[in-house]
Amino acid sequence: xxxxxxxxxxxxxxxxxxxxxxxxxxxxxxxxxxxxxxxxxxxxxxxxxxxxxxxxxxxxxxxxxxxxxxxxxxxxxxxxxxxxxxxxxxxxxxxxxxxxxxxxxxxxxxxxxxxxxxxxxxxxxxxxxxxxxxxxxxxxxxxxxxxxxxxxxxxxxxxxxxxxxxxxxxxxxxxxxxxxxxxxxxxxxxxxxxxxxxxxxxxxxxxxxxxxxxxxxxxxxxxxxxxxxxxxxxxxxxxxxxxxxxxxxxxxxxxxxxxxxxxxxxxxxxxxxxxxxxxxxxxxxxxxxxxxxxxxxxxxxxxxxxxxxxxxxxxxxxxxxxxxxxxxxxxxxxxxxxxxxxxxxxxxxxxxxxxxxxxxxxxxxxxxxxxxxxxxxxxxxxxxxxxxxxxxxxxxxxxxxxxxxxxxxxxxxxxxxxxxxxxxxxxxxxxxxxxxxxxxxxxxxxxxxxxxxxxxxxxxxxxxxxxxxxxxxxxxxxxxxxxxxxxxxxxxxxxxxxxxxxxxxxxxxxxxxxxxxxxxxxxxxxxxxxxxxxxxxxx
Amino acid sequence: xxxxxxxxxxxxxxxxxxxxxxxxxxxxxxxxxxxxxxxxxxxxxxxxxxxxxxxxxxxxxxxxxxxxxxxxxxxxxxxxxxxxxxxxxxxxxxxxxxxxxxxxxxxxxxxxxxxxxxxxxxxxxxxxxxxxxxxxxxxxxxxxxxxxxxxxxxxxxxxxxxxxxxxxxxxxxxxxxxxxxxxxxxxxxxxxxxxxxxxxxxxxxxxxxxxxxxxxxxxxxxxxxxxxxxxxxxxxxxxxxxxxxxxxxxxxxxxxxxxxxxxxxxxxxxxxxxxxxxxxxxxxxxxxxxxxxxxxxxxxxxxxxxxxxxxxxxxxxxxxxxxxxxxxxxxxxxxxxxxx
Numbered sequence: 001x002x003x004x005x006x007x008x009x010x011x012x013x014x015x016x017x018x019x020x021x022x023x024x025x026x027x028x029x030x031x032x033x034x035x036x037x038x039x040x041x042x043x044x045x046x047x048x049x050x051x052x053x054x055x056x057x058x059x060x061x062x063x064x065x066x067x068x069x070x071x072x073x074x075x076x077x078x079x080x081x082x083x084x085x086x087x088x089x090x091x092x093x094x095x096x097x098x099x100x101x102x103x104x105x106x107x108x109x110x111x112x113x114x115x116x117x118x119x120x121x122x123x124x125x126x127x128x129x130x131x132x133x134x135x136x137x138x139x140x141x142x143x144x145x146x147x148x149x150x151x152x153x154x155x156x157x158x159x160x161x162x163x164x165x166x167x168x169x170x171x172x173x174x175x176x177x178x179x180x181x182x183x184x185x186x187x188x189x190x191x192x193x194x195x196x197x198x199x200x201x202x203x204x205x206x207x208x209x210x211x212x213x214x215x216x217x218x219x220x221x222x223x224x225x226x227x228x229x230x231x232x233x234x235x236x237x238x239x240x241x242x243x244x245x246x247x248x249x250x251x252x253x254x255x256x257x258x259x260x261x262x263x264x265x266x267x268x269x270x271x272x273x274x275x276x277x278x279x280x281x282x283x284x285x286x287x288x289x290x291x292x293x294x295x296x297x298x299x300x301x302x303x304x305x306x307x308x309x310x311x312x313x314x315x316x317x318x319x320x321x322x323x324x325x326x327x328x329x330x331x332x333x334x335x336x337x338x339x340x341x342x343x344x345x346x347x348x349x350x351x352x353x354x355x356x357x358x359x360x361x362x363x364x365x366x367x368x369x370x371x372x373x374x375x376x377x378x379x380x381x382x383x384x385x386x387x388x389x390x391x392x393x394x395x396x397x398x399x400x401x402x403x404x405x406x407x408x409x410x411x412x413x414x415x416x417x418x419x420x421x422x423x424x425x426x427x428x429x430x431x432x433x434x435x436x437x438x439x440x441x442x443x444x445x446x447x448x449x450x451x452x453x454x455x456x457x458x459x460x461x462x463x464x465x466x467x468x469x470x471x472x473x474x475x476x477x478x479x480x481x482x483x484x485x486x487x488x489x490x491x492x493x494x495x496x497x498x499x500x501x502x503x504x505x506x507x508x509x510x511x512x513x514x515x516x517x518x519x520x521x522x523x524x525x526x527x528x529x530x531x532x533x534x535x536x537x538x539x
Numbered sequence: 540x541x542x543x544x545x546x547x548x549x550x551x552x553x554x555x556x557x558x559x560x561x562x563x564x565x566x567x568x569x570x571x572x573x574x575x576x577x578x579x580x581x582x583x584x585x586x587x588x589x590x591x592x593x594x595x596x597x598x599x600x601x602x603x604x605x606x607x608x609x610x611x612x613x614x615x616x617x618x619x620x621x622x623x624x625x626x627x628x629x630x631x632x633x634x635x636x637x638x639x640x641x642x643x644x645x646x647x648x649x650x651x652x653x654x655x656x657x658x659x660x661x662x663x664x665x666x667x668x669x670x671x672x673x674x675x676x677x678x679x680x681x682x683x684x685x686x687x688x689x690x691x692x693x694x695x696x697x698x699x700x701x702x703x704x705x706x707x708x709x710x711x712x713x714x715x716x717x718x719x720x721x722x723x724x725x726x727x728x729x730x731x732x733x734x735x736x737x738x739x740x741x742x743x744x745x746x747x748x749x750x751x752x753x754x755x756x757x758x759x760x761x762x763x764x765x766x767x768x769x770x771x772x773x774x775x776x777x778x779x780x781x782x783x784x785x786x787x788x789x790x791x792x793x794x795x796x797x798x799x800x801x802x803x804x805x806x807x808x809x810x811x812x813x814x815x816x817x818x819x820x821x822x823x824x825x826x827x828x829x830x831x832x833x834x835x836x837x838x839x840x841x842x843x844x845x846x847x848x849x850x851x852x853x854x855x856x857x858x859x860x861x862x863x864x865x866x867x868x869x870x871x872x873x874x875x876x877x878x879x
C-alpha cells in the first residue's frame with residue numbers, strides 16, 4: 001500500500017514543496033537561536049513603534065484600497081456611463097506601477113520646490129507656494145503609495161464577484177422595496193464579501209512585506225525592523241521577536257483568506273437560475289460623477305506616476321540617453337523567461353503529483369510551503385543566503401566538495417531559485433484552480449484509453465490548461481519585472497534590471513535619474529497587463 | 540532538452556564571472572560617471588572591473604555570509620563610519636598601504652584596510668534673511684544645542700550614517716555624557732520631526748520651514764549646478780553655507796572610500812584600482828561629478844564647491860576611523876534623546 005503510494009509523482013511533488021519550504025523553515029529555526037548585543041533600550045523603544053507603525057500602515061492601506069477597489073468595481077459593474085468599458089481595463093494598469101516608484105513620483109511632485117511648485121510658478125508667477133503645497137511624505141506618503149499600487153487586487157476580485165452576482169438576488173431586494181443604497185449595503189456588498197476579503201488579504205500581505213516604499217519614506221515597520229536588526233546589528237533575538245509578530249499577522253491573514261475562499265466556492269455554486277444582471281444607464285450629473293470617480297482613480301494610480309516620470313525623463317534627457325536600455329531589457333526578459341518556465345513546470349509537477357496521489361499530507365505540505373509568498377522578499381533573500389552558507393559550511397564540506405556558494409549566491413541560478421520560492425504560490429494556486437475545473441473522470445477516461453500518467457499529463461491536462469498557463473506566465477512576468485529586494489541582494493556582477501537601476505539611483509538622491517528606468521519598467525509591465533487583461537477581467 | 544539549455548545557460552553565465560584579469564567591486568556608492576571611470580582604468584591596465592551595486596547593509600551581509608567564497612575585492616561606500624564598522628566586523632584585510640596610497644592620502648583619512656577616495660564636510664546651512672551674522676559668529680556643532688535655535692533647526696533622522704558619524708565625532712571629542720545632553724538639546728531645537736534626505740533639509744530652509752539645517756557640502760553644489768532642475772537651483776541660492784568650529788578643532792570631515800575585502804581574490808588589482816582612483820585624472824573626474832572635495836593635493840574641486848569657500852579649517856585632529864568605533868555610542872545617545 002505504502003509502496004504503491006510512493007511513486008515518482010508523489011516524490012517530485014514532495015521535494016518541490018520541501019525546497020520551497022526551506023527558507024521558511026530557516027526563518028522559523030532562527031527563533032531558537034539566541035544572540036543579541038543590540039542594547040536593551042532599542043528593543044523597548046522600537047518594538048512597540050514597529051508594531052504600531054505596521055498596524056497604522058496596514059489599516060490605512062486596507063481602508064483606502066477597500067474604498068477605491070470596491071467603489072470602482074461597483075460603478076463599472078452596475079452602471080453604464082461614457083468611458084465605462086475603458087475604465088474596466090484601464091484601472092488594472094495600476095498593477096504596472098510598483099509602490100516604490102509611486103513613492104518617488106509622490107515625493108518628486110509634492111516636495112519643496114518640486115513639480116507642483118513649478119506648475120504653480122508657471123501659472124501664477126513667482127510666489128511662496130511651498131507652505132501651501134500639501135506634503136505627502138512619511139506614513140501618509142507610504143499609505144498612499146502602497147494603496148494606489150495595490151487596490152487592483154480588490155478591484156479585480158470584487159468585480160469578478162459582482163459580475164457573477166445573481167440578478168435574482170437584486171430583484172428580490174427590489175421586490176422587498178429596498179432603495180439602491182440599501183440593496184448595496186444589504187445585498188450586493190455582503191454577497192461579494194468573500195471576494196473583497198480575499199482581495200484585502202492579498203493587499204495586507206503585500207503591505208506587510210513592502211520594503212521599497214517604507215524604507216524610502218523612512219518608516220520603521222516590522223519588515224524594516226527585521227532587516228535592520230538582522231543586517232545592521234546582527235541581532236537575531238530582536239529579528240526573531242519581530243519576525244514572530246510579523247508571522248502572527250500573516251498567519252491571521254492566511255486563515256482569513258482561506259476561510260473566505262471556502263465561502264467563495266460555496267457562493268459560486270449557485271448556478272441554477274443565473275440571469276445576467278441588468279446594467280443601469282446613468283445620465284446627467286450622476287454619469288459625470290461616476291466618470292469622475294473612475295477617472296480620478298485611474299489618473300492618480302497610473303497617469304500621475306507615468307507623467308511625473310515622463311516629465312523628468314524629458315527635462316533630464318541625459319539620464320535617458322545614458323541608460324543601457326537593450327541590456328536592461330534583455331536582463332529583465334531573461335529573468336522573466338527562466339522564472340516563468342521553472343515556476344510553471346514545477347507547479348505543474350507538484351499539482352499533478354497531488355492530484356494522482358490524493359495524499360492529504362502532500363496537500364498540507366504544499367499549503368505550508370506556499371506561505372513563502374507572505375515572507376518579505378528581502379527577508380527571504382537573506383534567509384536563502386544564510387541557509388546556503390550554513391549548508392555549505394556544515395554539509396557540503398563534510399563530503400569533501402569544495403564549495404557551492406558561488407553557484408547559488410550572486411548567480412542567476414540563485415536569483416531564480418529565490419524568485420521560485422517567493423512566487424511559487426502564484427504559480428501553484430493558478431495551476432491548482434485550473435486543475436479544479438478538470439473533472440477527475442477525465443483522468444479516468446484517459447487511463448481507460450490506455451494513456452499512462454505521464455501521457456495524461458502531457459496530452460490531456462496541458463492542452464486543457466493552456467489558458468491558465470498563459471495567464472500565470474504573464475502574472476509572474478509582471479511580478480518579476482517589478483521585483484526589487486531579491487534582485488538587489490542576489491544578482492551577479494554587472495547585472496542590472498530596470499528595477500535595480502531605478503532603485504540604485506533613487507537611493508542616492510538621484511530621483512531624476514531613476515525616472516527613465518522607472519518609466520520603461522511601467523511601460524513593459526503595462527504591455528504585459530494589456531495582453532492579459534481579458535483573462536484577468538473574465539475570471 | 541529545454542532543461543539542458545537552461546543548465547548550460549547558467550554555467551555560461553557563471554563562467555563569465557571568472558575571467559583572468561579583473562577586479563570585483565561591491566559598491567554602495569554608484570554614479571553613472573563611475574562606469575566611465577572604470578572604463579578608463581580598464582583601457583589603461585587591461586583589468587576588467589565588475590560591479591554589484593546596492594544598499595550598504597545588504598552588501599555587507601552578503602560579504603559576511605559568503606565568507607571565504609566571496610569573490611569581491613573592494614567594498615566602496617560613503618562614510619568612514621561604515622568602513623570602520625566593516626573593519627570591526629572583520630570583513631577587511633590590510634594591504635592598502637602602498638607608497639602611492641600613503642603619499643596621496645593624509646593619515647587621518649585611512650587605515651591599512653580602507654582609504655578615503657574623496658572628502659566631504661558636514662556643515663550648517665542658513666537662511667541669510669532670518670539668521671544674522673552675529674547669531675552665527677563662532678557657531679560650533681556643540682552650540683546647535685543652544686536654546687536660541689529652538690524650533691529653527693532641521694536635520695535628518697538618527698538612522699542616517701552621516702549623522703551617526705557626526706555624533707560619533709562629538710562623543711570622541713567631548714565624551715558620551717556631553718554628547719547625550721547635546722543630543723537632547725538638538726532634539727528640542729528641531730523645527731520638525733526629522734524626515735527626508737540632506738537635500739530636503741536644505742530645501743526646508745529655502746522654503747522657510749526652518750532657519751538652519753545640517754547637511755553635507757556636495758548637496759548644495761549639486762542643487763546649484765542645475766542638475767536637479769531650475770527650481771532647486773533657485774532654491775539653493777536662498778541658502779548660505781557655514782563652516783562650524785573654526786575657532787577650535789575645525790569642521791567635521793568625512794570620506795567616501797574603498798575597503799580591501801578579506802578574501803579578495805584579486806588583491807593586487809584591487810590595490811592598483813585604488814591607486815588609480817587616487818590619481819589626479821580620476822580625482823578630477825570624481826570631484827566634477829559628485830561635488831566632493833578631492834582627497835589628493837593639486838586637484839581643484841568643482842567651481843561651485845570652490846565658490847562655497849575653501850579656506851575653512853578642516854578637522855584633521857579627529858581621525859575618521861573613530862566614527863566607526865564610536866558609532867554604537869552615537870546611536871545610543873541619539874535614540875535616548877528621542878531623535879527619530
